[in-house]
Amino acid sequence: MTIWWLVVILGALGGVGIAFIWLAVRLGRVNNKAVSKQPDSIEDAADEDVEHVFNKEFREELRNRGRLHFEKIIGENAMFLQQDLRLTTSQLNEYMKTEITRKLKEEFDKYEQSIMDAKQLAIDSIQKTNTAIDEERRVLGQQVQQEIAAEKQVRLERFEANMADIINHYVLAAIGNQIDLNDQLEYILADLEANKQAIIEDIQHGA
Amino acid sequence: MAREAAKRIQGLPVLVTSPLDVARLVRELEAIDEALLQLGLRQPGAEVKMPKTSRLMDQVILLNELNLLYPEDRLLLQQFLRAVKERAPVVHMSFNADPPVAFMEKLVAWLRREINPLVLVTVGLQPNMGAGCMLRTTNRQFDFSLRQTFLKNRELLISKLMSEEQAA
Numbered sequence: 001m002t003i004w005w006l007v008v009i010l011g012a013l014g015g016v017g018i019a020f021i022w023l024a025v026r027l028g029r030v031n032n033k034a035v036s037k038q039p040d041s042i043e044d045a046a047d048e049d050v051e052h053v054f055n056k057e058f059r060e061e062l063r064n065r066g067r068l069h070f071e072k073i074i075g076e077n078a079m080f081l082q083q084d085l086r087l088t089t090s091q092l093n094e095y096m097k098t099e100i101t102r103k104l105k106e107e108f109d110k111y112e113q114s115i116m117d118a119k120q121l122a123i124d125s126i127q128k129t130n131t132a133i134d135e136e137r138r139v140l141g142q143q144v145q146q147e148i149a150a151e152k153q154v155r156l157e158r159f160e161a162n163m164a165d166i167i168n169h170y171v172l173a174a175i176g177n178q179i180d181l182n183d184q185l186e187y188i189l190a191d192l193e194a195n196k197q198a199i200i201e202d203i204q205h206g207a
Numbered sequence: 208m209a210r211e212a213a214k215r216i217q218g219l220p221v222l223v224t225s226p227l228d229v230a231r232l233v234r235e236l237e238a239i240d241e242a243l244l245q246l247g248l249r250q251p252g253a254e255v256k257m258p259k260t261s262r263l264m265d266q267v268i269l270l271n272e273l274n275l276l277y278p279e280d281r282l283l284l285q286q287f288l289r290a291v292k293e294r295a296p297v298v299h300m301s302f303n304a305d306p307p308v309a310f311m312e313k314l315v316a317w318l319r320r321e322i323n324p325l326v327l328v329t330v331g332l333q334p335n336m337g338a339g340c341m342l343r344t345t346n347r348q349f350d351f352s353l354r355q356t357f358l359k360n361r362e363l364l365i366s367k368l369m370s371e372e373q374a375a
Contacts, residue, residue: 164364168357172337179338181302181310188340189317191351195342196321202344203296203323 002095006088013081020074027066216287218319220266221312224328228263229292235264236288240281296323301331301341303352 054062192199223229242258260268260275267273273280298318306314311328318326333341336352343349357364 160365160368163368164361167364168354168361171357172335172354175337177303181304181306184338184340185310185313188314188351191339191349192317192342193321195349195351198347199298199342199344199349200322202347203298203326205346 002091006092009084009088013077013084016077020070020077024070216283217271218324219291220263220270221315221319222263222266222308224311224315224330226292226295226297226327226329229288229295229327231261232263232267233285233288233292235261236275236281236285239264239275240278240285243276243278243281291325291327295325295327296345297327297329298322299329299331299343301333301336301343303332303334303336303338305332306330 219229223232239258239260242256246257267284268275271284273284275281275284300314311330315326315328318328333352336354337357339352339354339356341348341350341352
């Protein structure tokens with residue numbers, strides 16, 4: 001709205017300036033025409049009287065007064081125009097300042113809002129990532145614990161089995177060659193006696 | 208004569224333990240039979256080399272009260288040995304060391320007394336069994352080794368180890 005007012009004011013000032021220029025040109029033409037005309041009749045006499053009254057000095061006086069008045073009006077209008085221009089410039093500056101400030105504020109608000117949105121998105125993303133990492137860590141921890149327990153159990157069983165085998169192997173290697181077969185005969189015969197029936201049955205029914 | 212000889216067959220001496228011994232006796236008996244046959248066909252004054260019997264053959268003859276100069280006794284013994292070679296039950300026994308002769312005699316005596324009077328034994332070696340023996344018959348295997356005894360008592364050993372570990 002203020003822009004339109006400024007345009008109207010500038011248009012009015014321009015119109016006033018053009019009117020003054022037109023008036024000055026018109027007055028110059030009238031003067032030329034008066035000089036060029038010749039007395040012809042009564043009218044010429046009247047014109048001559050008029051010419052006598054409004055002689056050259058008087059016209060020059062009037063011209064000077066008109067010039068002075070015109071200059072005064074021009075000066076006053078120039079002053080008004082200057083005041084209006086200053087006022088308009090001031091208003092324009094104020095308007096521009098206000099608009100720029102408002103625009104900047106809006107842009108800053110939008111920028112701040114964008115930053116806040118991006119920040120919130122980043123925070124949400126980080127929170128989701130942290131949650132996922134915590135969940136993954138928890139699952140991984142459980143898996144590791146299970147694997148450790150299973151590995152522990154396997155190693156324990158292997159240790160037990162191997163330990164028994166190692167002890168057996170050691171005992172066999174340590175005393176196996178030290179026992180004479182003649183000393184073992186009694187135990188061997190006892191074992192054979194215990195399995196005698198099975199041996200007999202297998203021999204009798206064997207192929 | 209053959210029927211009387213058949214009544215005199217008592218069995219195998221304990222020194223004859225394996226099918227290899229029986230096969231050796233069969234070959235030896237065939238050699239004796241061949242030598243005696245040649246002796247009967249010899250010309251007067253010709254030099255004849257008398258066959259010598261092994262210790263195993265001596266034991267067989269002594270146990271069964273045979274006289275190999277009689278063809279019937281030789282034939283009877285030959286039939287008996289071939290029957291033993293073909294049909295006698297054979298068991299395989301493994302020890303951690305090569306068994307001495309006296310040990311095998313006692314073992315074979317027990318087997319022939321308790322299991323079968325004609326049973327033969329083949330001997331194998333398994334040094335890792337520690338002590339005892341493994342007996343393999345036609346269809347089964349009996350593990351009387353110290354290793355098997357340890358395996359049977361393995362849970363006891365583990366429980367002892369665990370109790371010791373817990374006490375420590």
